[in-house]
Amino acid sequence: MSDWVYIVAGFGLTWIVLIGYAGYLRRRVRRAEAALAEVLEGGKEAEK
């Protein structure tokens, strides 16, 4: 195989991992924000 196949594979993998992990973190932050809002809202309802 040509050297460039390995180079493209290496750089391609790097971008897949970096973008994939950034996407995972984005979803995780959103989920955490929603969970916290839900808990705080649930607490207010309980106080009523």
Next chain:
Amino acid sequence: MTISASRPAAAQAPGPARRIQVLGWIAFLAVLVAEAVSLWTSPPDRDMGHLQKLMYVHVPAAWMALLAYGLVFVLSLLYLWKRDERHDLLAAAAAEVGVVMNALALALGSIWGRPTWGVWWTWDARLTSTAVLLVIFLGYLALRAFTEDPDRRARWSAAVGILGFLNSYIVYMSVRWWRTLHQVQSSPETLDPIYTRGLRMNAIAFLLVLVYFVARRYRAARLERAAEARIEEAALAGEGVHV
């Protein structure tokens, strides 16, 4: 122990979140520019030819993994000393990002090893110690996932984080202590000057990505902990929190 749950509004503040997003865009743009410049400007190596270009992603990924684990070490010590929960959460964020960088460095090393050494993997001292490091920090993350009590989770993971980082020194020195297939550490001192600019540019770009990832992961951890603590508070007060 300092608990962020009493200030959930701070965890939700939009200002820091926006700054982190901007940092993310800058970091990814920096990686794009650094990779483009280094790919286009570095000449083929005498022995490896164009395969040398893989250094620009493999070496920064490995450096960032060691840096992230170093951060875990310092923050774990700080946690055991001050018992401030923010140190524990930041250490956990750094550990997860370290695992991502560590796994990436191993995979890139494998891609580089196949055409240069003729194998995808060999039980070389550098490769094996790096794989052991990855397993230790995967264990760190598993420990955190399966320990419910926040105080115990923080103490135990701090101990694992400190011990795990000690293996980083073995990883770093492995190419000097043993006769390995892996070359000696790549650094501006061991490289031909023609390649150092690209390596420095990529290292700085990866450093920005590392800071962005840790900041983002820390934000998620603060929010999750705030929700967890609110549920604990409500349970202690006998309130019903509907989730």
